[in-house]
Amino acid sequence: MTLFAPISKTGPEGQRAVLGRNLTYGLLDSLGRAIVTGHYDGGSFPTEAQLAQQHGVSRSVTREAVKMLTAKGLLSARPRQGTVIQPAELWNLFDPDVLSWLLERKFSVDLLKHFNQLRIAIEPEAAALAARFAESGDLSAISAGLARMRAAEDGLDNPLEADIAFHIALLLAAKNPFYAQFRDVVSTALRTSIRFTNRIKGRSASVPDHAAVLDAIRARDPDAARDAMRRLIGDVLALIDEAERQNLPVE
Amino acid sequence: MTLFAPISKTGPEGQRAVLGRNLTYGLLDSLGRAIVTGHYDGGSFPTEAQLAQQHGVSRSVTREAVKMLTAKGLLSARPRQGTVIQPAELWNLFDPDVLSWLLERKFSVDLLKHFNQLRIAIEPEAAALAARFAESGDLSAISAGLARMRAAEDGLDNPLEADIAFHIALLLAAKNPFYAQFRDVVSTALRTSIRFTNRIKGRSASVPDHAAVLDAIRARDPDAARDAMRRLIGDVLALIDEAERQNLPVE
């Protein structure tokens, strides 16, 4: 059974089919993706010796990749028992790698809904905190994001990247390191959303709604900022719920 | 310079001073704690050869521990450059290990505030979701937590553990895997809070306030559930803010 091709090291001509910046990261990515997408769901996970052989790398590389996966909560290794996949509840979902592997699965409205259920908790509160604590640099950054969104309306910028820039700047303005950690979740959620929301309405993210958030932050009005942001994400969630009710075909 | 004692392997009588279940995990914990608590802030991080020598372990163990730390975002390793500590913004703060190392630092009201600023985003929304999606098993679990809190009032249970059980059960009732991930943050926050809040008021967590949350969830009223939970955590935050203003000596 040849589930995987060799990661490929330096080939005859010296080219390197990169799956990462070196063999270990290549294997990490390959295994992580395979685990999260359920390639091992039926049978059991291979032993470290089998892994090394299947991927054509040494045991050192294998062990280091496995150790990284255990650090992210995907695996657990014990002598004699072998290396086993941990139940999904133990995975570190906020790890950027795990997050990106999750998206390799078949697209699911469910995942998108969960993303946005999280966003509607985090971002309104982040806006409220930003209204209290944002410094002038933070305000400029949010404002710059908004400006890019306006430019995008005239085709002068990428609307998705502009939207992301706005939301990231806002998370940083909350001046709380935990909120800053949601950078990846939010940008991932937005990137995932785009191919979905665009199917429903032709509209991209509403500039006036975003402007309302910034205005409230500028006015140092936490409650108004929270409400404005809540409305923004509430709209997306309503869209998703509607799609779910209609059992809309997606992708 | 002997910053660290050897991790200690099997000693004379065969006992093992465990800093983890094996050498790699011992080193992981030791290095993680040292990094997060700032032991390396002045100088630069040792090379892998130096680490191995300083801790009296082999290069394999060292490399695997370092790889786990890079997986958690604390380190980055490149040839010729050596192994370097990543800026704190890149640390995976939601990783349970990182979270626990964070608490090894000198207690700071700041950290406690950040914890609860996060909780006030997550938990009210979790309560609202629970009001919509909780199944009967979830309701029993939350109810059991509340019962334990009541028992604790009569000295029949541990008030802190009862409180934690309540909040964890609620997170799980939201039926969203991302919310479930906050188990560690919330229990850590509560454990940290206790030694702080107890200094201010003699009161432990209010049973009626918690009961109000459960009642709203039972009544399938998301808005009421959100408000009730918001009030609960808002109280804690108010306490912290007050303490901060008075620059209260802590611990």
Added chain:
DNA sequence: TCGTCCGATTTATATGATTAAACTCTATCC
């Protein structure tokens, strides 16, 4: 029937050798 010991399996650890990557410095060329 129960416990103890033995053997097999798999990860854990150690070590030596070699390779590749990345930075520094220098000497050379224009």
Added chain:
DNA sequence: GGATAGAGTTTAATCATATAAATCGGACGA
């Protein structure tokens, strides 16, 4: 003089092999 190509050096990356420790299952014996 300044850019630039190349050599040299440092450090992680990789490979290979050997040995130790942990644990499971079954055999054996009281």
